[in-house]
Amino acid sequence: MHHIQIAQRVFNTPLMVDPAKALAFLAGLGPRITGREISFEGPDLPPADPADVTLPARASLFGDDLARHGASTSGPPYAVVEGIAVIAITGTLVHRGAWIGQSSGLTSYEGIAAQLQAALEDPAIRGIALDIDSFGGEVAGAFDLADRIRAARQVKPVQAFVADHALSAGYALASQADRIILSRTGAVGSIGVVAMHSDMSGALDQKGIAVTLIHAGARKVDANPYQPLPEAVRARIAGELEDLRQLFAKTVAEGRGNRLDTASALSTEAAVFRGEAAVFAGLADEVADPVTAFRAFVAAPHGTHPTSKKGPMMTTVHEDPANVPAAVAANATPEPASPPTITPLQTEAAAMSPEAIRAEAAEVAQVCAQAARLGVQFDAADAVARGLKPEALRAKVLAELATRSDAAGIVAAAPATSAKESPIIAAARKSAAASR
Incomplete structure (x- = not known):
């Protein structure tokens, strides 16, 4: 040699x-x-x-x-x-x-x-x-x-x-x-x-x-x-x-x-x-x-x-995006009980097209589903209603995992499986069934 x-x-x-x-x-x-x-x-x-x-x-x-x-x-x-x-x-x-x-x-x-x-x-x-x-x-x-x-x-x-x-x-x-x-x-x-x-x-x-x-x-x-x-x-x-x-x-x-x-x-x-x-x-x-x-x-x-x-793709279980828009319509715009306080996130959301809002909500749902497999539970509907961005949600999940255990667990451990369905997907299925 x-x-x-x-x-x-x-x-x-x-x-x-x-x-x-x-x-x-x-x-x-x-x-x-x-x-x-x-x-x-x-x-x-x-x-x-x-x-x-x-x-x-x-x-x-x-x-x-x-x-x-x-x-x-x-x-x-x-x-x-x-x-x-x-x-x-x-x-x-x-x-x-x-x-x-x-x-x-x-x-x-x-x-x-x-x-x-x-x-x-x-x-x-x-x-x-x-x-x-x-x-x-x-x-x-x-x-x-x-x-x-x-x-x-x-x-x-x-x-x-x-x-x-x-x-x-x-x-x-x-x-x-x-x-x-x-x-x-x-x-x-x-x-x-x-x-x-x-x-x-x-x-x-x-x-x-x-x-x-x-x-x-x-x-x-x-x-x-x-x-x-x-x-x-x-x-x-x-x-x-x-x-x-x-x-x-x-x-x-x-x-x-x-x-x-x-x-x-x-x-x-x-x-x-x-x-x-x-x-x-x-x-x-x-x-x-x-x-x-x-x-x-x-x-x-x-x-x-x-x-x-x-x-x-945030999960290997491929959920049909066609099922998401109805849930987004139901969760993305909550009814205000009093004159709302406009936040920067809401201002940004208002400037987004309906298609962009639906796509972002779908990604939030995917992040929540993936987080559930890693043992962290987040309410997807609440995250959408609060205008939480997918990137910020991922950061919160990683922070939660790091707090629970050594970071090596995130790197090496296989995520735990979970049968819990995303709230947004569940709401979409319910809405679609009711409209039939």
């Missing part, structure tokens, strides 16, 4: 990768790179199996002819399923490398960009599916590719199917799709940046080896592996990583739109969210079997944009 090239890509360079996978990498390959066993200093991390370092080759979930297409010089550089281009984003993500891919456990941003451009230029392609299973990789090149994926949405629909991981740099790319669908065990997030420094000074002392660095420029040898990391250098690197985290969060917000803003992305503190917890937090749009969801994407009528522009 080319250990020197690997070391150059790993140490003293910002990475958007799940820390546990970085630890597994160092446990497996670190001794080969440094020539001796290594120790770790930094945040507490769960133990990792060094065997996890090897990422097996895999074909796309949605097209078994990916390898054949890759080997062909006449066909497209991706699988095609009924007019949908399937672009695999798997393994460790690196900046350059063109067609570094399936067999090596690496996928390059350069190669993904080439496939994306080919799909956009091919008139036979009517949509793009991102088949994602990645713990992340290099910062370099990630944000430029994210911008290209977001721009591609203006030309053809793009959906991300996560089976089972879209973490760190993998999530930076997934977040730029029109929609993100993940499996029940799927994990997304890790909106953060990490850097690793190798200190070999102790090992060199034991071997009686002295390394003299002759340099011009006071900071030329900052973070070199032959000396302990000075605190000033550590602080500077930490500042650079925070700047990159801010850029990461901003990029995610640009891709997710009103589903996840920059402040909310930062507030996750690089946590990983699974299943419905990811949907509730705004990091994903739907929990479903990726193959089934992909088939629905394929089945969308030709010439149409097979993605929802109404924002995220």
